[in-house]
Amino acid sequence: MAQDGSGTPRLTLVLGGARSGKSAYAERLIEALPPPWLYVATAQAWDDEMRARIAQHRARRSGGWETREAPRDLAGVLDGTEPGRPVLVDCLTLWLTNALLAEADRSEAGLAAETAALVEACARHPGPLVLVSNEVGLGIVPDNALARRFRDETGRLHQRLAALADRVVLTVAGLPLVVKGE
Amino acid sequence: MAQDGSGTPRLTLVLGGARSGKSAYAERLIEALPPPWLYVATAQAWDDEMRARIAQHRARRSGGWETREAPRDLAGVLDGTEPGRPVLVDCLTLWLTNALLAEADRSEAGLAAETAALVEACARHPGPLVLVSNEVGLGIVPDNALARRFRDETGRLHQRLAALADRVVLTVAGLPLVVKGE
Amino acid sequence: MAQDGSGTPRLTLVLGGARSGKSAYAERLIEALPPPWLYVATAQAWDDEMRARIAQHRARRSGGWETREAPRDLAGVLDGTEPGRPVLVDCLTLWLTNALLAEADRSEAGLAAETAALVEACARHPGPLVLVSNEVGLGIVPDNALARRFRDETGRLHQRLAALADRVVLTVAGLPLVVKGE
Numbered sequence: 001m002a003q004d005g006s007g008t009p010r011l012t013l014v015l016g017g018a019r020s021g022k023s024a025y026a027e028r029l030i031e032a033l034p035p036p037w038l039y040v041a042t043a044q045a046w047d048d049e050m051r052a053r054i055a056q057h058r059a060r061r062s063g064g065w066e067t068r069e070a071p072r073d074l075a076g077v078l079d080g081t082e083p084g085r086p087v088l089v090d091c092l093t094l095w096l097t098n099a100l101l102a103e104a105d106r107s108e109a110g111l112a113a114e115t116a117a118l119v120e121a122c123a124r125h126p127g128p129l130v131l132v133s134n135e136v137g138l139g140i141v142p143d144n145a146l147a148r149r150f151r152d153e154t155g156r157l158h159q160r161l162a163a164l165a166d167r168v169v170l171t172v173a174g175l176p177l178v179v180k181g182e
Numbered sequence: 183m184a185q186d187g188s189g190t191p192r193l194t195l196v197l198g199g200a201r202s203g204k205s206a207y208a209e210r211l212i213e214a215l216p217p218p219w220l221y222v223a224t225a226q227a228w229d230d231e232m233r234a235r236i237a238q239h240r241a242r243r244s245g246g247w248e249t250r251e252a253p254r255d256l257a258g259v260l261d262g263t264e265p266g267r268p269v270l271v272d273c274l275t276l277w278l279t280n281a282l283l284a285e286a287d288r289s290e291a292g293l294a295a296e297t298a299a300l301v302e303a304c305a306r307h308p309g310p311l312v313l314v315s316n317e318v319g320l321g322i323v324p325d326n327a328l329a330r331r332f333r334d335e336t337g338r339l340h341q342r343l344a345a346l347a348d349r350v351v352l353t354v355a356g357l358p359l360v361v362k363g364e
Numbered sequence: 365m366a367q368d369g370s371g372t373p374r375l376t377l378v379l380g381g382a383r384s385g386k387s388a389y390a391e392r393l394i395e396a397l398p399p400p401w402l403y404v405a406t407a408q409a410w411d412d413e414m415r416a417r418i419a420q421h422r423a424r425r426s427g428g429w430e431t432r433e434a435p436r437d438l439a440g441v442l443d444g445t446e447p448g449r450p451v452l453v454d455c456l457t458l459w460l461t462n463a464l465l466a467e468a469d470r471s472e473a474g475l476a477a478e479t480a481a482l483v484e485a486c487a488r489h490p491g492p493l494v495l496v497s498n499e500v501g502l503g504i505v506p507d508n509a510l511a512r513r514f515r516d517e518t519g520r521l522h523q524r525l526a527a528l529a530d531r532v533v534l535t536v537a538g539l540p541l542v543v544k545g546e
Contacts, residue, residue, distance in 0.1 A: 139503020321503020
């Protein structure tokens with residue numbers, strides 16, 4: 001059974017475009033559950049634009065949230081969360097960006113292994129777990145090979161996690177369009 | 183009550199990708215209501231490609247339509263429409279482009295104020311009002327800072343209007359996918 | 365009546381982003397029907413990246429599939445298929461790319477005629493016929509005029525085929541979001 005007795009989905013995947021309200025929607029899902037809530041942040045503030053976005057997300061979250069940083073070892077952080085505690089991962093896109101940009105240090109097999117480890121950590125996580133990610137595959141094919149690689153890896157990861165998830169939602173203009181579950 | 187006695191939504195937001203049939207769909211919504219219909223055009227014909235698109239849209243519309251141009255003062259034009267008259271705004275994306283490109287003359291607060299004025303005009307408009315806009319946030323992050331700014335502003339505006347709307351639709355291949363309402 | 369007595373749709377259009385699982389979903393639709401199944405491939409292997417994608421798609425398909433190549437004369441190949449045989453076309457996006465890139469040899473009217481011939485072949489095909497295509501219109505307007513032309517032509521083709529189809533699906537993270545039909 002994918003859900004506990006209370007009807008809370010174990011694993012929810014929230015996909016959406018830029019500024020589609022996916023983070024705010026995901027936060028509301030978690031805040032409907034009893035605190036303390038865990039916010040797992042994958043962002044690395046490598047420039048001012050990114051720092052501003054992180055500050056904006058942080059300012060929106062009320063008390064009741066604890067934040068852990070997981071720019072790379074997301075699987076390890078998920079495995080280390082306390083059972084029963086509601087967890088929000090925001091977002092997979094940045095985690096995958098970090099992993100892909102670090103790939104120069106490793107083999108291509110390294111990224112595959114890292115992605116597989118994340119999928120397995122999500123599969124065994126007791127939940128409630130909400131994963132946020134950007135849908136990036138609905139535009140024109142990018143000129144840039146790294147961007148093409150990134151959107152391919154993103155799409156593959158979304159498919160694998162969506163297969164595991166009890167609920168998959170695409171946010172459009174701040175509203176949830178349910179793709180799987182209820 | 184968001185709708186009048188006839189069941190017509192006061193405010194409908196029609197989002198869609200390029201050539202997804204959003205304008206034609208929105209025109210059919212308005213043409214199902216008693217004329218005269220008001221078409222509020224935000225396009226500025228700054229090149230031949232744009233002139234051709236405007237001519238194509240205009241040719242599709244039958245009699246019964248009056249056109250008003252509102253490349254910038256969309257809030258003012260909405261406030262000045264006759265109560266009860268069906269109004270189509272096509273499209274918010276071009277209005278936002280015009281406002282963003284004109285921003286050099288003003289402060290960043292100027293764009294925020296202009297956007298807030300538009301949201302307020304939509305909130306107080308008696309309807310029926312149908313707003314058309316492009317969903318632009320589902321591709322790879324653009325290289326260009328202005329394009330990133332544009333898609334952020336677009337996404338934020340869509341969220342605010344979707345929260346006010348009785349009905350939100352995403353057109354896909356000419357077909358409506360209902361995101362809010364019925 | 366759009367469907368035969370068995371409830372199988374005559375024409376299904378499967379749209380989706382990059383790596384959204386649209387091909388695998390479409391193959392499952394066909395493989396639920398009695399073989400032999402016909403795979404109509406529109407890809408031309410003009411570089412290694414493309415060759416790798418073609419090999420990956422081919423490896424996924426089990427026995428029971430016959431493959432025909434139709435990089436350009438897709439209408440002719442559809443007209444020549446045996447009645448009642450389940451047919452998958454993967455994908456329209458590549459067919460349109462091939463047609464658009466060849467347009468230099470012809471007039472713009474040539475592309476319009478070729479597209480009209482394809483739409484007519486789909487309209488008269490007895491089915492079951494499943495068409496796969498990329499949704500490419502939900503990102504920022506491309507800088508490149510050819511890319512803008514391509515996404516306009518793609519969107520127009522999708523609208524025409526969706527109007528003919530019994531079922532239209534948008535795949536998101538490997539999952540079908542039904543836009544038309546059941």
